[in-house]
Amino acid sequence: MEAHRSPPEVVLTLLVLLVFVSCFARAQNNPLRNNTERSALFDLRSSLGLRAKDWPRRGEPCWNWTGVACQNGRVVGISVSGLQRTRAGSVNPQFAVASLANLSLLATFNSSGFALPGSIPDWLGQSLSALQVLDLRSASVRGPIPQSLGSLGSLHSLYLSGNSLTGAIPSQLGQLSALSVLNLSQNSLTGPIPQTFSTLSNLISLDLSSNYLSGPVPPGLANLTKLQFLNLSSNILTASIPNQLGQLFQLVELDLSSNNLMGTVPVDLGGLRSLQKMLLGNNGLQGSLSDKLFSNLTRLQFLVLSDNKIEGDIPGVLWSMHGLRFLDVSGNNFTGVLANLSWNVNSTNTMFNLSNNLFYGALPTSLGKFSLIDFSGNYFQGKVPNDIETNASLNRNCLQSVMDQRSSEDCRLFYAERNLSFDNFGAPSPAESSTKSNKRxxxxxxxxxxxxxxxxxxxxxxxxxxxxxxxxxxxxxxIANVGPAPEGRSPLPAKVSINSSGVGELFTYEQILHYTDGFSEINLIKHGHSGDLFRGILESGAPVVVKRVDLRALKKESYMMELDVLNKVSHMRLVPLLGHCLEHDSEKLLVYKYMPNGDLSNSLYRVTNLEDDNLQSLDWITRLKIAIGAAEGLSYLHHECSPPLVHRDVQASSILLDDKFEVRLGSLSEVHAQEGDSHQNVITKLLRKPQTSEQGSSGTYNLH
The missing domain is CATH 1.20.5 (Single alpha-helices involved in coiled-coils or other helix-helix interfaces)
Structure with a gap:
């Protein structure tokens, strides 16, 4: 029988293990050993004009430089997103990153939100062979996309959105066989979508929206069997929607809206069994919709077909889709009598926009339980169901006892053309009317x-x-709608927007859990009355703030008002919303852009750091700049929105500051529209004391 080890032997074993673990951990975070790379980093620090606070002169780059990642003493990642330049470096910023060519193992370069005015150099695709992530979103980049980027064989994420890129998309990008994310949206790119994109077999997300791309949608995109997100909206694409797109069985979101697409909606799109969001609005689509198109789309949540030329009945299968949350078929030639809508057990979160079509007959029952409905601009007749309250827009129909309806002659003619009877609004006969007039x-x-x-x-x-x-x-x-109403269409109620699905990017719940480490306490910024705020990091490395809204503890109107404001108004003085998640009925998530300088209450009391290149406390010029910015934001809400919007919670903690101390107003859940037809209601809203968030640490967000 083996003898038991003595206590000294146990202690010695533990010491050996401790030394081994310590040495291994140290090896993973060694100081920078390569002098060439050290010189390259200091050259980059100088050319970009970065502050000593972020990249200190005497600090070890691998340990003390913000955004610099090392492995085994070599630089593998650089992120300048969220950093600031010194005053001298801000005078004439340029795309001055030539020293990156000496970082042979660099796998990630992130400059999102950090201005690099100029063109992307050709050497970038030739010298950084190990590059896996290139993120230049909103970096003031201009000029063409260099063909040399097609040589980055290890690249799996390419973000170039929100810039001023011009010219055609290089076909060489089709050589990036490892690419999983390609985002070229919000630029000025022209020409067709390269046919070579059909070889990007690992692509998961493709976003080419908001450019000037022309020509047809390439049928070869059907070869991208891993594709989950396809956004080609807001271009000038023509021809018909390829039937082959129905083979993208993993597709979750399809957005082809705001193009010049023609023809019918292909029945083959019914093969997209994972699809949650189909946006085909504002095109020239014609014909009718087949029941087969939607019979297998059991996960569909958002369907937008507005502003086309589609006709016929709405497929009956749509009314039995329990997951459908948003339906917009406005501005078409749909007709027929609507079926009973009482089927949807989750209808309290459902929004319908059937306006400006040719629907007729009686209004369906159980409309009152829907979140929002717009049936205006049709030919519905008869009485309005008793359960309908203020959540419905019913003007320009043929209804009884409702303001702003069509003329009796117009309604009578419409029903006569279809060999149907019309009850003349339930009005008295001419003889009876004359008798009452005489008595009067x-x-x-x-x-x-x-x-x-x-x-x-x-x-x-x-x-x-x-x-x-x-x-x-x-x-x-x-005119009571925020922003101009489309010609010939009635504006929606000022309280709630029906187009909430278009607010930012649609994230999945699993993605946001990953970004926030499962909403861990470490990432909790503060508790707000309308939701908790968490720090998060996107896959690209960009920092964000995630607002977690619990509808069980919050009135739905407050959440919808915030989403409505963010959807309808757009101004540089409002906090930017990057996206949202609507998967859970009782919990909604909003993803905001991270504001590096926190809020005004924190910045006012910063202490000057003499070791930095720049003053950390606010000088009077900066204070004046912040005051002017806040005034511009409030002036926009008060005078440029129709109806005017009242913020109702302006305080230092609701004034957020970006990396250049530009103002972004938060606390948008407290915003209310000033209604022109109720002076008493306006005064009540102005004097009502807004709810304030719980006391949090200084400098944290107050997005509410």
Whole structure:
């Protein structure tokens, strides 16, 4: 039998293991050993004009330089996203990164949000053979995309969105066999989509939206069997939608909106069984929709077919899709009688926009339980169901006892063309109307001869004043929408936007869990009355703030108001919303851009650091700049939005500051529209005390 080890032997064994683990950990984070790479980093520090606070002169780059990642004493990653230049470095910023060519093992370069004015140099694709992630989003880059980028054989993520890139997309990008994410959106690129993209077999996300790309959608994109996100919206693409796209069985989001696409919606798209979001609005699509198109799309949540020329009935299978949350078929030629909509057990979160079509007949029952409906601009007749409240827009129909309806002649003619009867709004016959009119005159004459002339005169004056007020209110209601309303279409209610699906990028719940480490306490910034705020890091390395909204503890109207404001208004003085997640009924997630300088309450009390290149406390020029920025944001809400928006929670913690101390207003969940037809309601909203967030640490976000 083996003897037990003595205590000294156990202690010695533990010491050996401790030394081994310590040496191994140290090896993973060794100081920079390569003098060439050290010189390259200091050259990059000088050419970009980075502050000593972020890249200190005497600090070890692998340990003390923000955004520098090393492995075994070699530089493998650089991120200048969120960093600031010194005052001298901000005078004439350029795309001055030539020293990167000496970092032979560099795998990641992230400059998103950090201005690098100039063109992408050709050497970048020739010298950085180990590069895996290149992120130049919103970096002020201009000029063409160099063909040499097609030589980066290890590249799996390429982000060039939000710049001023011009020219055609190089076909050489089709050689990037390892590429999984390609984002070239929001540029000025022209020409066709390269046919070589059909060979990018590992591509998961392709975003070419908001450019000037022309020609057809390449059928070869059907070869991208791993593709989950395809966004080609806001271009000038022509021809029809390829049937082959129906072979993308992993596709979750398809956005072809705002192009010049023609033809019918292919039945083959019914093969997209993983699809959650189909956006085909604002094209020239025609024909009718087949039931087969939607019979297998059981995961579909968002369907937008607005502003096309589609006709016929809406497929009945759509009304039985329990996962459908947003349906917009406005501005088409759909017709027919709507089915009973009481099937949807989760209808409280569902929004329908069927406006400006040719629907007729009675309104469906159980409309009151839907989140928002817009049936305006059709030919519905009869009485309005009792359960409908303010969540419905029903103007320009043929309904009884509802303001702003079509003329009786227009409705009668429409129904006559279809050999249908029309009940004439339930109005009395001409004979009955004439009898009542005669009685009215008799009473008026009797009143005059009875000595009540003076009272009648006062009543007439009051009626005249009321009528003048009604005209003014009607005029305000016609423009009562944030931003211009499309021609020929009625604006939606000012409280809630029906187009909430278009707010930023659609994230999955699993993605946001990964970004925030499962909403860990370490990443918790603060508790707000409308949601908790968490720090997060996107796959590209860009920092974000995730707002977690619990609808069980928050009124849905507050969440919808915030989403409505972010959707309808766009201004440089409002906090940027990057995306959202609507997968869970009781929990909604909003992803905001990270503001490096926190809020004003923190920046006002910063202490000057003499070792840095720049003052950390706010000088009076910067304070004036912040004051002007806050005033510009409030002026936009008050004077440039229609109806005017009232912030109601302006305080230092709701004024956020980006890397250049530019103001971004937060706390948008407290914003309310000033309604022109209710002075008492306006005063109530102005004087109502907004809810404030729980006390958090200084400098944290107040997005509410």
């Amino acid at each position: 005159w008799i009473f008026i004459l009797a009143g005059l001869f009875g000595g009540l002339g003076f009272i009648v005169l006062l009543v007439l004056v009051l009626l005249l004043l009321l009528r003048r007020c009604d005209k003014r209110i009607a005029s305000q209601r016609e």
